[in-house]
Amino acid sequence: MPSSKRLPWPPVYDQRSDRLRGFYPKLIASNARLSDLMKELQPLKEDSGASRVSVRAVVHRGFLPLINHHFSVEAEIPAGHFFDGCSIAYIAWNGEGRADLESVARQKEKLARLQTDFHRPSRRQLIQPTEDYTLLEHPTISNEIAERIARLFAQSFRSYPQDMSTENIRHMPEDHFIVTAHDPSYAVDAVFMAECTIADIDGKWLPLFEFNHVVATNQTPHQALIPLMAYKILEHIAHSENPIIFAEARADTLALQAACLAVGMRHCGTMLASFQLQDLAEQKSVSPYKNAHVWHLPGDGHG
Numbered sequence: 001m002p003s004s005k006r007l008p009w010p011p012v013y014d015q016r017s018d019r020l021r022g023f024y025p026k027l028i029a030s031n032a033r034l035s036d037l038m039k040e041l042q043p044l045k046e047d048s049g050a051s052r053v054s055v056r057a058v059v060h061r062g063f064l065p066l067i068n069h070h071f072s073v074e075a076e077i078p079a080g081h082f083f084d085g086c087s088i089a090y091i092a093w094n095g096e097g098r099a100d101l102e103s104v105a106r107q108k109e110k111l112a113r114l115q116t117d118f119h120r121p122s123r124r125q126l127i128q129p130t131e132d133y134t135l136l137e138h139p140t141i142s143n144e145i146a147e148r149i150a151r152l153f154a155q156s157f158r159s160y161p162q163d164m165s166t167e168n169i170r171h172m173p174e175d176h177f178i179v180t181a182h183d184p185s186y187a188v189d190a191v192f193m194a195e196c197t198i199a200d201i202d203g204k205w206l207p208l209f210e211f212n213h214v215v216a217t218n219q220t221p222h223q224a225l226i227p228l229m230a231y232k233i234l235e236h237i238a239h240s241e242n243p244i245i246f247a248e249a250r251a252d253t254l255a256l257q258a259a260c261l262a263v264g265m266r267h268c269g270t271m272l273a274s275f276q277l278q279d280l281a282e283q284k285s286v287s288p289y290k291n292a293h294v295w296h297l298p299g300d301g302h303g
Contacts, residue, residue, distance in 0.1 A: 001236060002139075004196040004207060005175045011044060011055060017161055017275040017289070020050045023199045024057035027083055034063050038070060041091070045071075051095035052273065058082070058201050059089040067091055075269020075294035081242055082206055088199075088244070090269060090294065099273040104291050107251040108270060111293060114254055118261050126228050126262070129221040130181075133189070135232055138178040145180065146170045148188040156215050158278040159288060164213075177209075177233045181216070181225055190216035192229035194237070209237050211247040214256065222255055227262035234263065234297075245297040250277060250290045257293055265295040 011022030028034055037057060044053045053071075060083075064073050067089065076087035138145065146169040153164040162168075172178060172193065181190035193213035199206040211230060216222040237243050249256035251270060260267075273289035 001239075002173060002175050002177060002196045004198040007056075007197050007199050007208075010040075011053070013048075013050060014161075014275075016159075017052070018050055019052035019054055019275070020044055020048050021054050022056075024055055025200055025202070026057075027086070027202050028057055028059040028063055029083070029086065034066060037067075041071065045093045051098045053093045054271070054274065055091045056199075057089055057091060058086050058199075058206070060086050064089060072272070073269075074271045077244060077246055077268055077294070077296045078298075079206065079244065081299065082204065083201070088206075090271060092271065092274075094273055098289060099291075100287055100289075101272075103287075104251070104270065104272055107291055107293075110254060111251070111257055111267065114257055115261065115267070118258065120264070121224070121227070121262055123228075123231070126224040126231075129224045130228055132184055133220070133225060134182045134186075135229060136180050136182065137232065138173055138180065140173055141170055141178065143170070145188070149180065149191050152188055152191060152215055152217070156280060158280050158282070158284075160277055161275040162213070176213075177236055179229045179232045181220065181229060183220075189220045190214075190222065190225055190229065192226065192233065194233045207240050207243050209240070209243050209245045211245075211249075211260075214259075223258055223262075226255070226259040230259065230263045242299065245299070247295045248274065248292040249295060251293045252290065257295075260293075260295040263297070265297050267293055268296050269294045 007023035009022045009025050011020040013020055071091045071093050073089050074092050075090040079086050079088050146166045149169050150166040175196050177194040179192045180188050183189050195210045195212045197208045247260055271292040274292045276288045277290045278288045
């Protein structure tokens with residue numbers, strides 16, 4: 001099983017997406033703690049120079065409206081099985097002109113229609129259209145497979161939030177579960193990764209598993225293949241104690257939202273202009289900043 005890396009605080013600057021990101025290490029369940037958080041966040045918004053500040057924090061739900069007076073609470077992942085009455089809150093601020101509110105509204109409307117019409121498939125229904133594919137797990141990655149994965153990302157994206165070079169992919173099994181899908185010729189037609197991290201909140205560790213890198217060729221039956229790859233990873237995560245499993249799925253791709261619904265995840269918010277990503281097929285004039293729907297897999301988080 002991959003090891004879990006600790007999430008950073010103070011926030012670190014992500015140059016690719018011009019944003020500050022971090023996970024606050026203290027439980028926000030009192031007025032004093034809320035005041036401390038605000039004192040740390042306010043200078044980030046005013047002085048960092050980044051066009052986005054994105055911080056996650058474990059917050060008692062009663063304090064979320066107060067945070068919303070100064071920042072935007074974009075999403076909430078239930079965390080009541082760790083801290084009673086609390087959620088992992090996505091607290092954010094975007095600089096002027098970064099977020100396209102019209103695109104957010106359109107994407108939320110499409111998601112609402114998808115959720116209304118969606119019928120969750122059985123595992124058997126997912127397997128039938130993917131019988132020609134072989135799913136492989138990668139506790140380590142050879143140079144050959146790393147090169148194939150890197151090529152698939154390069155053939156799909158003009159820009160991507162993370163370095164997906166061959167060298168970087170070689171090291172990703174250290175803190176990621178990785179599954180590849182191969183067609184009968186053994187070509188890598190799809191990749192699914194889940195990152196393993198730990199948030200240390202007042203000495204209590206929260207194990208976090210994020211479905212964070214997914215790519216497939218246009219020829220694959222991705223609506224069945226992607227959920228099957230997710231199930232493959234979930235079989236391993238199930239051995240962890242009280243895992244928090246979530247995804248931040250780019251909101252302009254309904255297939256990713258359908259995959260989240262297919263494995264039983266619940267929508268819990270939308271991040272505005274969260275990260276920079278462009279498909280090769282997109283016009284360069286389109287904003288590179290992507291909105292992301294946040295999903296979580298219900299467990300013992302009371303929601």
